[in-house]
Amino acid sequence: MTTWTIFWRFGLISLLAFGGGAGTPLIERIAVRETGWITEREFGVALAFAQVLPGPVMSVATFIGYRAAGLTGALAATLGVFFVPWVLAAVTARHLGRLARHRWLSGFRRGAAAAAVGLLGVTALSLARHSLEGWAHLAIAAAAFLLALGTRLHPAWILLGGAFFGMLAGSPRMLAPLG
Amino acid sequence: MEHRIEPSPPSPAEPLPASASAGAADGGTRVEAPRQPLPARVLIRIFLEIGATSVGGLGPSLAVIERELVARRGVLTAADVAEATAATRLLPGSSFVQVMAFLGYRLGGWTGSVVATLACVLPPVTAMLLLGLFSDAVSGWSVFGRAAQGLTAAVVGLLLASACRFGRATLSGPLGLGIAIGAFGLSAGLGLPAAAVVVAAGLVGVLGLSAAGMAGSGKGGRS
Numbered sequence: 001m002t003t004w005t006i007f008w009r010f011g012l013i014s015l016l017a018f019g020g021g022a023g024t025p026l027i028e029r030i031a032v033r034e035t036g037w038i039t040e041r042e043f044g045v046a047l048a049f050a051q052v053l054p055g056p057v058m059s060v061a062t063f064i065g066y067r068a069a070g071l072t073g074a075l076a077a078t079l080g081v082f083f084v085p086w087v088l089a090a091v092t093a094r095h096l097g098r099l100a101r102h103r104w105l106s107g108f109r110r111g112a113a114a115a116a117v118g119l120l121g122v123t124a125l126s127l128a129r130h131s132l133e134g135w136a137h138l139a140i141a142a143a144a145f146l147l148a149l150g151t152r153l154h155p156a157w158i159l160l161g162g163a164f165f166g167m168l169a170g171s172p173r174m175l176a177p178l179g
Numbered sequence: 180m181e182h183r184i185e186p187s188p189p190s191p192a193e194p195l196p197a198s199a200s201a202g203a204a205d206g207g208t209r210v211e212a213p214r215q216p217l218p219a220r221v222l223i224r225i226f227l228e229i230g231a232t233s234v235g236g237l238g239p240s241l242a243v244i245e246r247e248l249v250a251r252r253g254v255l256t257a258a259d260v261a262e263a264t265a266a267t268r269l270l271p272g273s274s275f276v277q278v279m280a281f282l283g284y285r286l287g288g289w290t291g292s293v294v295a296t297l298a299c300v301l302p303p304v305t306a307m308l309l310l311g312l313f314s315d316a317v318s319g320w321s322v323f324g325r326a327a328q329g330l331t332a333a334v335v336g337l338l339l340a341s342a343c344r345f346g347r348a349t350l351s352g353p354l355g356l357g358i359a360i361g362a363f364g365l366s367a368g369l370g371l372p373a374a375a376v377v378v379a380a381g382l383v384g385v386l387g388l389s390a391a392g393m394a395g396s397g398k399g400g401r402s
Contacts, residue, residue: 123338149340
């Protein structure tokens, strides 16, 4: 595997990630499923940190690149995931009117954004298979879902709560297997 | 002598899409205000601050931009910020980076865009690199493993909530719902590459929009 592969894979991800959160399932599918650069567990932890830390969630690419190929991998992944959006935004700032009204871009965006909803579901399912080992973890996931959807609580607090209850749930009694 | 980044040359006023003109006082036509060159170190400091404080998406970073660049220094207008958020909404990739790159371009052309983008991604990228460096060292601790599992379980809940929110905002009509269900089936059931699924969905979106356009023009002709 070369750093070039990491660069173009993350470039492709950024080119196809239409809409907020759409990059997450693409990164999971490519970095975990298709290339095996990191494990599902590592992805889950990195994603949690990316949501707690400042800046874009796509910065998770730096972590994945580092785990895949060290510092050069981290650099390649970071450049790959941010280069295309930077170019597109700067070009848009220069030629705003024409690009914003492009009919095909609008149609493609609608279709890709709809696909991202389905792929988010696939990522959640995939993470759930690897992380929900007992009723306690299922309860954490359900509580996080309800809090995120029903309250204005910052995701960082939800994740901190998940980590805290995850530590408590480590006891064998709390980890009664599902089903 | 202090290095200054020159603002991008004013472009001719042009009409904006309705969403992009929100906040423009001139009824949807962009008028470039005269801009003063911003010292490079100030630009770097402001965008570093944005990158280091923007936990929770664009909201906090826009608050820093409005405080530092609109209210305090007057080098951007509120309409510039509204335009940046609206125009980059159509583009793929991180919207956080795109808004910063867009505003950086407005402040200093290509150089300003590069400086703003690099400065705002430096803090989060450094943090993720540190996580990569030290995660092996702490992953052996059982308490870390249990906390990580709890974190991942919470991420599952957050992802499902994101899918619900994102779905409510983007799935309008049976075509969008069909694409979402199809993408789920193709990826989860058949294991198709994610990129291929998104490209196929995008092309379906283009065809769907064209068909809707033809139907719309047909109706227009009859009425």
